[in-house]
Amino acid sequence: MLERIPYAGHLPAGFFSLAEAPYASLPFAPEESAAQVQQLLTWEAARHDIIIYTDHRHLRLVGLFPHHGDAAYFGFWETTDDAALNAQAFGLLAADAARFGKTTISGPLHFSTYHRYRLRLGPAPSWQQFDREPVNPAYYPALLHHAGLTPALTFESRLLRAETVPRVYLEKNPALELLPQIPFDFIPVTPENWALLADDIFQLIHEIFSLNPAYQPVGRAQFDLLYNPQYAAKLCPHSSVLFRDRASGRLAALSLCHPNYHALRLPAGESPVFARDYPRLPRKTLLAKTVGVHPDFRQRGLMDLLAAYAMRRFQTYYEEIIFCLMRADNYSLRFTDGLAVETAHYALFERRVN
Template sequence: MSFTTHFFADDLPNSFFEIPVAIHAGQPALPVENPSAVLDLFRAEAVRNDIIVLTHPAGLRVAGIFPHEGSDAYFGFWETIDDVALNRDAFARLASEARRRGYGRLLGPLNFNTFHAYRLRLGPAPSWNVFDREPRNPAHYPALLAQLGFSPALTFESRLIRADAVPEAYGQKADLLAAFQQLPYDLIPLNPDTWGPHEAELHALVDNVFSANPAYRRIPLAQFRRQYNAGFAAGLCPHTSVLFRDRPTGQLVAFSFCQPNYAPLGLGTTPPNFARDYPRLAHKVLLAKTVGVHPDFRQQQLMSFLGAYGMMSFRELYTEIIFCLMRSDNFSRHFTNGLPMEVAHYALFGQELA
């Protein structure tokens, strides 16, 4: 049997959703896909990308994503058995198509943009196994890409600060916590009630914060609302998630999205809800998920003050914290420098096509 090539128009083949189930069977953290949501995403992204889906019954699927603007092509939704020859054939097809269309590089895995799943975890699973939206690929994926001529284009890490290191962290940040009391910004705790009135402004702030990041692609407000809405806010920790508003201008200038690690509850496709699910957690670990400062307000310690805000209530609610999926060259990493930690590593891979 050979590859089936599907030029996406309005639907996906059944095999697209069947292949990952067989590949991940027996693994402790089976990725959960909602076919309806995935299809909606493909339809929304087909407006600005040409999309080719390759599947093989031996056990491989991959989407080639060819943006109408930009010099990079992407591969995403990649699931495969550990077979070099099979993947060499698939990626040769994608690379050939990308060259034909004039792209200079093939990047992935990236499911259209950085708002959705992307990157691979490198090395064995860490002690926490997997948290929400953390890459959870089989161990052979990075090695396969290396054999196909891909190398890390961007690297990332997550840092676990264990309970026995928390007192040291508070000692290190004593001056910061004292300065936080005089912070000249309005603080808006994030919860379902506060999310709605700030949703459009939050969308603009997120775009301003991340627009210069490699591989970032802006999404329309309608697509943002599908994933980031009052339901999403219900899963955030309302005590550590916050917006900073500049008092003179009334402008949102910084945000922090944090939530408990709900993974031990096995919620599957059920959206987490802090009020319902936090009390059910036997071991309470905070995930510092997404943190950002508007470019015009950087160099004012706001990234550190976002961390200080979380520290104000952390010890009452949690025993440990994971700083999630930080880019290796990102300033946010400095907040935990010098503390004992467990680190997990990830990468987005690329291949030059010239």
């Protein structure tokens, strides 16, 4: 029997174990920390009504209803392949959205784009999974279509294989030659530099991404839960960089990249460390994860220059690269246009509230 449970500080028994069954036969699974989920719900309960829909065996779904605005969201959705059960759950969510005065339902999105969101579409790519990639059983999108949700925003990840890398160097050589001449200092993103510049990095990331669809600001404590010196320790120190404008002293751009550690199957809760884990990787694949330029410094070619910075030593350390989770209409996609790539697709889904 499907239950509707308003969140009151604790989750139903089996909330986390229920989510394991859909992935039991798959070579990938979402990365979920029970402690982090509980902390996130505690923080966000102050500005959301939160309702859990579950039958305790086959489905969990969480409705997120911000106290302000016209949009409702769903997240923490895991389920077996049961269209009728999911239609019932999303029907209850839609009724609650109408009761709260919302006009749209979007998801999956765990409160903000800082956390897990989007579904992966189609068959699994050759790499199976990278760090924090949206992964799900192949039947998930069909269940959302059956429940009346359709893709509203689409995204891509593109794998550039080793045999294509020499062509990239030929095409991007002008940016490589220009790099030493630009009026910016290059600050490697190390745990030490992260600790020193944490306030500026927090503000820079907000300024870069705040106009993106579905973006919601988070407080510093929530940001630090995910992005901290421990996070910086897994970054590649040869490609991750902050550009600082010499004239103003302001941070102008950032590129946060790290190897795909997924093949190591580290124990739950253990964060990768580049110095320790990079040598153990059976295949050296760089993930271009978070790359952007502050609005005040755009239209100056800095995106290409960030790529050029990573290219300086790429061939020494990596065989291939995945450009991760770029919005399908994002300018960044142009970097690989015309090149032979393998592409994975993702979407954020939406429906109107009747």
